[in-house]
Amino acid sequence: MAQHSNIVGGSTAKRVINCPGSVALVARMPPKPSSIYADTGTLLHNVIAEVLDGNLDPADFIGMVHENITFDQDLMNDKILPALAALNEIDPEKKMEYVVETVVGFGDVLPGVFGSADLIGRIGDTAYIMDWKFGDGVVVEVEENPQPMFYAAAAMRTPEAAWAFKDATKIELVIVQPPHVRRWETTPRRIQLFEKELIAAVKAAQQPDADLASGDWCRWCAAKPICPLMTGVVDRARMASLKDINADQLSTYLDMIDQLEGWIKDVRALAMQMLEADVAVPGYKLVPKRATRQWIDDEKALEAMQAVWSDQNDLTEVKVISPAKAEKLFKKEKLALPTELIVAVSSGNTLVSEDDPRPAALQIGKQLSAALGKLV
Ligand code: SF4
Incomplete structure (x- = not known):
């Protein structure tokens, strides 16, 4: 699974370029706990990296476990095989030279800025960056996507990966999000220009009053609960007087909803995380959710009831x-x-x-x- 720096990595490049001030705010937040989605993603990244690295059969990994998530037939069929098929389509004659899960960074140009590229490859005059996305969410577009552009720019600066870009005239960025595959051909020049943009953003982020700017990149920003722009939106919404609202204003407020909903969700998650870690949040506490009763052992329960109840049909149901x-x-x-x-x-x-x-x-x-x- 992609590892990245605390300043900016592939998955945070879009946010940092658009909102340099977010770097300092995110640094003040506690680390987010892992989730079933993140753990499944890590497991699948581990499997595909080992399959490609050792030219192995993915079926050999069935049963592999990461954080209580098991690699099974369904994950293989739904995620790994389509990802391998995408690679076969790009490289039908198996000419690609590649490396997987490579840590790439910017060296002295941007100290401490690095990430992990899923696959870096080369066929003829084209260098490839492939990014596996194993979540089921919104399909991610690749054209001008800062995440694979970050990996390409960093790979060009990394001695272990730069071979794939040496004298390449084209760079193809590929996002494989089974069953979707998005490909975008760009040039080394475009990636160099992107790098300039990234350097400027990181320098801006290091200033004490770095600019904040909200947009769709806020969705994954961990600093939402404490971000002044987010709390400003909340204040404006709270102060709106309903009687003065017309249809045009309503449409403007609807535009704010995504930001508000994201903010609410993240504030709740942060409060939960603090209370679970025994940090008091004044006025709030955790209580167990309503418990639903269930048999400890279905078969034993059935046997016990059958001993006193004659009609078997009353005790079981078919759905x-x-x-x-x-x-x-x-x-x-x-x-x-x-x-x-x-x-x-x-x-x-x-x-x-x-x-x-x-x-x-x-x-x-x-x-x-x-x-x-x-x-x-
Ligand atoms: S929530 Fe949005 S505006 Fe606020 S710091 Fe994060 S990215 Fe920037």
């Missing part, structure tokens, strides 16, 4: 699995799902901006007719 589970099951055996018996009924509508790629929602009457049409 049809969901279409999503059935699809996963059938896919393995290459069987077709009875799709005519599936209907997707949304539990409601969600408000998004007009440029969202999803089509506008059907009115509920139309949706109901579609659902009912399958029942008659």
Whole structure:
């Protein structure tokens, strides 16, 4: 999994370039605890690095565990095999020379700034930077994406990786996010210009009153709970007088929602983290969530009840699995799902901006007719 410096790494390059002041604020925050998503990502990065490094079969890694996450058949089929297929498509004749999980940095140009590139390769006159993204979130675009550009710029400065860029006329940046693959061809000159931008941002970040600027890069910024721009948005929203709001203003407030929601989520997470570490947060405490009762051992419970209850059918229930589970099951055996018996009924509508790629929602009457049409 990518390791990076506390100043700026691949995954934080966009934030630091756009908001140099975030570096000092993030440094004041406690380290974020790991999550199931991060641990799964680390496990998959470890597996693919070992597979590519040793030319091994991914199936050999089934059962490998990282932080309670086990590499299984589903992870292999859904993540690792499509990632390897993407590499095969780029390099069908297996001509690429490559290194994996390489720590790349800027040396004396930017001391302490480094990251770990997933794959650095070379075919003919083209150098490659490949970045594996194993999360299921929003598809990440590659064109002008500061993360792979950071790895390319750092690799060009790193003796162990610079061979891939020597006399290369093209640089291809690839983001593999199974099942999506995004490729962007750029030039060494473009990467050098990016490096200048990065150097300027890091220098700006070292100034005592470095500029803050909010934007979509705030989403992953750990400093949201203490960021003056975020708390300013909250104050403005709090002070808005509802009676004075017109439709245009409402649209401006809706634009703020993403920032507000991110801020709220991060403030809650930080408070949880502090309370779990026994740091008092005045006025708040942790309580257990509502407990649901469950059998310690289903079979033993059934046996105990059968001893006193005569009708077996009262004690067990059979439930049809969901279409999503059935699809996963059938896919393995290459069987077709009875799709005519599936209907997707949304539990409601969600408000998004007009440029969202999803089509506008059907009115509920139309949706109901579609659902009912399958029942008659
Ligand atoms: S939340 Fe946004 S504006 Fe605030 S420090 Fe982080 S990146 Fe900058």
